[in-house]
Amino acid sequence: MTATATRVLVLNSGSSSVKYQLLDMRTASDSGSAAGTRLATGLVERIGEETSRLVHTPLAAGGARRETEGPIADHEAALKAVAAELAADGLGLDSPELAAIGHRVVHGGLEFSAPTVVDEAVLKEIERLVPVAPLHNPANITGIRTAQALRPDLPQVAVFDTAFHTTMPEYAARYAIDVATADAHRIRRYGFHGTSHAYVSRRTAQLLGKAPEDVNVIVLHLGNGASASAVRGGRCVDTSMGLTPLEGLVMGTRSGDIDPAVTFHLKRVAGMSADEIDELLNKKSGLLGLCGDNDMREIRRRIDEGDQRAALAFDIYIHRLKKYIGAYTAVLGKVDAVAFTAGVGENAAPVRAAAVAGLEELGMAVDASLNAVRSDEARLISPEYARVAVAVVPTDEELEIAQQTYALVNA
Known part of the structure; x- marks a missing residue:
């Protein structure tokens, strides 16, 4: 990462949508505060349908909100469309100022208690957790793999909804069922919305x-x-x-x-x-x-x-x-x-x-x-x-x- 790389693209990939924000973290690193300047936000929805919709708002220079409709076949096409919108504002994904892409991943089980740089081993573990998050983890994986293909040189970081809750003591996390059965099938309380609970508790x-x-x-x-x-x-x-x-x-x-x-x-x-x-x-x-x-x-x-x-x-x-x-x-x-x-x-x-x-x-x-x-x-x-x-x-x-x-x- 170069000394000037202070931007982070945040991706939240759903089964048929991608929410995104581009933030400049220079304010956080320079001042030591919890700040971060939003440069752009947006949403791609109805991916895979004829009526796909992309809403993009550039914030850095007070730009106007842009909305386009038309077929977007898959997540790769969606991220390419996002990249094009960002590039139109001089914020392209090829910028040397982009330090990393951060991905929301819903379920990290007990394996991931902190943000993690994604490699193949990490992806396989996220895939292994699909049975306990069948609606979310597959879409999160798709977003990560698509972003990897667009910027293979850039760190892809998974931030897990469950991570904040891994500090729960065993007596709070365990269900009162047969231990062998619970352990064999990973049945326990994991919790969700962890990034929100972490942020709000600290901000409070x-x-x-x-x-x-x-x-x-x-x-x-x-x-x-x-x-x-x-x-x-x-x-x-x-x-x-x-x-x-x-x-x-x-x-x-x-x-x-x-x-x-x-x-x-x-x-x-x-x-x-x-x-x-x-x-x-x-x-x-x-x-x-x-x-x-x-x-x-x-x-x-x-x-x-x-x-x-x-x-x-x-x-x-x-x-x-x-x-x-x-x-x-x-x-x-x-x-x-x-x-x-x-x-x-x-x-x-x-x-x-x-x-x-x-x-x-x-x-x-x-x-x-x-x-x-x-x-x-x-x-x-x-x-x-x-x-x-x-x-x-x-x-x-x-x-x-x-x-x-x-x-x-x-x-």
Whole structure:
């Protein structure tokens, strides 16, 4: 890597999409801060369809957003299209300023607890984990291999969603099933959204003017997928998602926690196959299954109009959230802050208010006027007298991936 190579391209490859950001990490290296300057962002979606769409926004010089539609056959074509858009802004992938490409990889198992430079052995291990992440890891692998083909000379770094949670103690990570069976089939709690939980827990400590190792935080990542984590002194000690992203909180389309015997019941009584039950719990449950909507804004609108089904869905969502706040308060013993993040956590004031309501004995409260403020900045929404700070901290998974990638290749 040359001394002038300070840019990192972050790729998040899905089965039919690629999200990307190009960041210049010079600000981070020069000032020692956690900053990074975004140069461009974009999204390629509906890959493999006739109506593929690429949205590209150059940010370095305040350029205008560009949108194109037309067939993009595969991920290789998608990344070539991304490269062309970046080149049009003078930010091409052939630039000597590009230090590395950082890839979001959903499942790293126990093998990967830190960002890792990708080689064939690493790719084979990611492939070996496909059975526990069948929707995500194959797409992540495709993105890595495509980027390798475009820039074989450049370090490709995998940053794993599960890595932050590998610090969980065995008593938190183990399920209470036969150990030999669990070990043979890698059945344990891995957790997900790790880059978000890492970033938000650290940013919350900064907001409190403290070092991460001096702060205990409950992080609530609430989007269409939702997860909670208990972070003690900068290390995850428990998290709500498990072997897969299905466990835990009520989500947009996922059930979250459920009696395992429900699956046997559906098979025996309803005659449903394993695949049908999988689809039910992952794609037809959660808020969508409860009230027909998985958009919290629409659910709140329906509640305001007196819709009882939407109101019940909201109450179930909040009840589960409160249970995890209470549980993680017990796990941590002492809580310094509760941090809301992701699409719902950052934008849905009624969710934040309802989740904390009645928890005054735990030292938690929300100031209604502070909670009502809309902002893209990290902020406290608890009153000064509250023993536990309640914060809204916009997540930045791309920046977290860029920071981890740059730190690794610059070490």
